[in-house]
Amino acid sequence: MSRPFPHRHLLGIEYLDRADIEQVLDLAETFLEINERAIKKVPTLRGRTVFNLFLEPSTRTRTSFEIAAKRLSAEAVNISGSTSSATKGETLIDTVKNLDAMSADVIVVRHGASGAAELVAKNVNAAVINAGDGTHEHPSQALLDAFTIRAHKKSFEGLEVAIIGDIAHSRVARSDLFCLAKLGANVRLCAPSTLMPLGITKILPPELASRLTVHSRVEHALEGADVVMMLRIQAERLSGAGFFPTTREYSRTFGLNRKRVELAKSDAIVMHPGPINRGVELEAEVADGTRSVVLDQVKRGVAVRMALLYLLGVSGLPHDEGWPPS
Amino acid sequence: MTDALVLRRVRAVDPSLALDAEVDIVIERGRIARIGPDAGAALLKSERVRVVELDGALVLPGLIDLHAHVREPGQEYKEDVRSGLAAAAAGGFVDICVMPNTKPVNDTRAITEMLVAKAKNIGGTRLHPIGAITVGLKGEKLAEMADMRDAGAVGVSDDGRCVMSSAVMRRALEYASTFGMPVIQHCEDHTLTEGAQVHEGAVSTKLGLRGWPRVAEDIIVARDVLLTEYTGARYHVAHVSTYGAVRILREAKHRGIAVTAEVTPHHLLLTHERVLGYDTACKVNPPLREDEDVEALRGALADGTIDCIATDHAPHSSLEKDCEFSEAAPGMIGLELCVPLLLGLVKAGAFPMARFVDALTAAPAKIVGLDRPTLREGARADLVLIDTKAKYVIDPSRMRTKGRNTPFTGVPVEGRVALTVAAGQIIHEAFA
Numbered sequence: 001m002s003r004p005f006p007h008r009h010l011l012g013i014e015y016l017d018r019a020d021i022e023q024v025l026d027l028a029e030t031f032l033e034i035n036e037r038a039i040k041k042v043p044t045l046r047g048r049t050v051f052n053l054f055l056e057p058s059t060r061t062r063t064s065f066e067i068a069a070k071r072l073s074a075e076a077v078n079i080s081g082s083t084s085s086a087t088k089g090e091t092l093i094d095t096v097k098n099l100d101a102m103s104a105d106v107i108v109v110r111h112g113a114s115g116a117a118e119l120v121a122k123n124v125n126a127a128v129i130n131a132g133d134g135t136h137e138h139p140s141q142a143l144l145d146a147f148t149i150r151a152h153k154k155s156f157e158g159l160e161v162a163i164i165g166d167i168a169h170s171r172v173a174r175s176d177l178f179c180l181a182k183l184g185a186n187v188r189l190c191a192p193s194t195l196m197p198l199g200i201t202k203i204l205p206p207e208l209a210s211r212l213t214v215h216s217r218v219e220h221a222l223e224g225a226d227v228v229m230m231l232r233i234q235a236e237r238l239s240g241a242g243f244f245p246t247t248r249e250y251s252r253t254f255g256l257n258r259k260r261v262e263l264a265k266s267d268a269i270v271m272h273p274g275p276i277n278r279g280v281e282l283e284a285e286v287a288d289g290t291r292s293v294v295l296d297q298v299k300r301g302v303a304v305r306m307a308l309l310y311l312l313g314v315s316g317l318p319h320d321e322g323w324p325p326s
Numbered sequence: 327m328t329d330a331l332v333l334r335r336v337r338a339v340d341p342s343l344a345l346d347a348e349v350d351i352v353i354e355r356g357r358i359a360r361i362g363p364d365a366g367a368a369l370l371k372s373e374r375v376r377v378v379e380l381d382g383a384l385v386l387p388g389l390i391d392l393h394a395h396v397r398e399p400g401q402e403y404k405e406d407v408r409s410g411l412a413a414a415a416a417g418g419f420v421d422i423c424v425m426p427n428t429k430p431v432n433d434t435r436a437i438t439e440m441l442v443a444k445a446k447n448i449g450g451t452r453l454h455p456i457g458a459i460t461v462g463l464k465g466e467k468l469a470e471m472a473d474m475r476d477a478g479a480v481g482v483s484d485d486g487r488c489v490m491s492s493a494v495m496r497r498a499l500e501y502a503s504t505f506g507m508p509v510i511q512h513c514e515d516h517t518l519t520e521g522a523q524v525h526e527g528a529v530s531t532k533l534g535l536r537g538w539p540r541v542a543e544d545i546i547v548a549r550d551v552l553l554t555e556y557t558g559a560r561y562h563v564a565h566v567s568t569y570g571a572v573r574i575l576r577e578a579k580h581r582g583i584a585v586t587a588e589v590t591p592h593h594l595l596l597t598h599e600r601v602l603g604y605d606t607a608c609k610v611n612p613p614l615r616e617d618e619d620v621e622a623l624r625g626a627l628a629d630g631t632i633d634c635i636a637t638d639h640a641p642h643s644s645l646e647k648d649c650e651f652s653e654a655a656p657g658m659i660g661l662e663l664c665v666p667l668l669l670g671l672v673k674a675g676a677f678p679m680a681r682f683v684d685a686l687t688a689a690p691a692k693i694v695g696l697d698r699p700t701l702r703e704g705a706r707a708d709l710v711l712i713d714t715k716a717k718y719v720i721d722p723s724r725m726r727t728k729g730r731n732t733p734f735t736g737v738p739v740e741g742r743v744a745l746t747v748a749a750g751q752i753i754h755e756a757f758a
Contacts, residue, residue: 092650198528200531
């Protein structure tokens with residue numbers, strides 16, 4: 001573990017290079033084993049303080065970070081609230097400066113506004129981990145997705161990954177796109193045109209641009225895919241003019257069912273960042289089927305977040321200290 | 327106390343007189359007494375004469391800004407009439423038109439009168455209110471335009487909001503034309519920009535911010551051009567930002583429809599990539615767009631499709647800018663940045679000097695019916711002297727405006743407004 005992690009914060013996969021991503025995944029591999037033990041705890045981050053500042057509802061991600069911190073013996077403090085302007089009193093900057101004044105080592109932040117994690121990072125001394133900011137990025141999710149894919153597939157090189165659903169409003173889609181393209185996979189994004197954001201083909205660095213293709217027919221996206229990632233469709237996208245007419249029609253045209261999944265390779269895996277809308281984007285039989293690795297994603301998420309807390313939480317100390325975890 | 331001011335051996339540019347020459351300008355009793363080569367020579371020895379002689383001095387007619395926000399009444403912590411007029415004078419402006427989206431909205435004679443009276447009392451740059459088109463900027467009921475005109479309003483606008491209803495816009499054009507007032511539209515189809523933060527494109531997608539598509543501007547410009555043709559009224563497009571709007575305007579002017587338009591310095595200079603990193607100083611409405619838009623805007627300003635330059639000076643405090651991008655208020659300051667920033671573009675050949683001057687003097691004067699500032703003998707002495715050799719770095723903390731919200735902080739520029747004269751009075755002076 002001689003290579004120091006070259007970032008003080010984790011704000012988005014956009015800012016990482018391939019070696020950084022692989023460093024996180026390699027480290028997560030070693031943490032995976034701790035989660036299998038009877039006593040799932042190591043003293044690595046003893047005395048460190050991790051604030052989980054979740055200003056948008058979340059169960060899975062918050063719990064995953066909390067468990068990751070606790071298994072590394074850090075003090076995990078959870079703060080939840082709402083960022084809706086109606087309930088807004090203190091500014092975000094004031095809130096995080098207060099946490100910083102309590103000598104936070106890591107602030108994990110989930111916020112409804114895109115760019116919120118970056119704003120926090122600019123205002124604190126603590127390391128900041130973006131646990132999802134608006135419709136921008138969700139880097140720890142992308143890392144756990146990559147970690148899961150790596151466990152099931154030999155290599156990312158040339159791997160065909162279909163990401164299907166609400167690309168426009170998905171921070172997971174953006175982070176996954178950056179992450180998988182950087183690791184060498186080909187990414188196929190698929191959505192009705194209303195949910196495919198303008199300029200999506202221009203967001204990757206030029207040398208990776210050829211790894212992205214955009215599809216409006218789900219059959220084309222699925223054909224020969226190694227990995228199928230389904231994104232959650234939110235009911236509120238139906239309000240106003242609406243991005244699609246009904247969930248019924250969405251499910252029929254873009255949902256993944258037993259028949260459609262056969263278009264992918266015979267050993268293709270099915271993923272979902274959760275929470276699943278059963279019967280909308282994912283048929284229950286597929287979600288629970290043999291190809292589904294949804295729960296493996298959750299399990300590996302804890303190990304990835306342990307790796308992140310370790311890499312970012314031991315600032316000011318040589319990265320060898322506290323290693324190997326015993 | 328001096329009787330006369332002599333601007334010695336300056337380059338004077340006034341396209342309305344086809345003037346671009348080295349001259350002396352003698353200002354006496356509020357007027358330009360003499361202008362011409364060596365016209366001030368006889369006065370140089372007099373004790374009661376002030377002589378300004380500066381290498382690289384450029385003198386233009388006093389500038390006019392059609393579009394500024396001075397935030398009074400209601401948001402004096404951002405700007406007030408006094409600081410706004412000081413900023414205007416420091417920017418070389420002798421006349422500014424102030425937008426009605428204050429708190430409360432300037433949709434009545436009382437507020438128009440208050441602004442006019444207050445500004446007169448302060449002196450310096452002259453202030454001309456723009457009244458609201460509709461009561462409360464709601465886009466529903468026409469405001470009392472005739473009353474506001476009698477109190478000094480020179481045009482009407484719901485700036486910040488677009489008059490969405492075609493029926494209301496038609497009546498607004500007809501009614502305003504009754505009193506000879508232009509209707510100034512903030513062109514934004516709000517149904518296409520709900521929650522919009524930045525230009526819709528690769529940057530909005532990368533940052534995960536709701537996009538403001540070009541077409542939301544183009545649709546309104548196109549509709550309003552048709553309504554203007556139909557009603558025979560006078561129509562002015564505020565802060566044009568898209569190449570599509572430029573195309574529609576060019577065609578409308580070609581067909582002789584009475585449309586005019588303005589462009590801001592920031593839309594002539596910046597593109598949406600500047601928002602990367604969530605810099606709230608770059609959040610502005612309409613948003614910063616792409617290279618092809620900037621190119622079209624520069625071309626349109628050069629060929630006169632876009633008549634004038636307006637700053638859209640929009641001061642905000644840190645309360646509105648040091649926050650999440652989606653919570654931040656749109657706008658940037660402009661009054662004191664316009665000349666130094668745009669002189670750079672003139673120098674780079676984006677548009678000729680004569681067009682630059684016309685776009686800040688005669689063109690806006692005509693649109694709102696103000697006296698045209700000119701460097702003619704006998705004319706009211708409204709002029710600005712620019713030290714074109716002054717090199718410095720933009721620093722908002724040294725400005726007169728209360729606003730610090732600009733993405734141009736730290737940018738090196740050439741050209742400083744050294745002297746602003748309104749009706750013969752020096753209203754700003756900043757020699758190095």
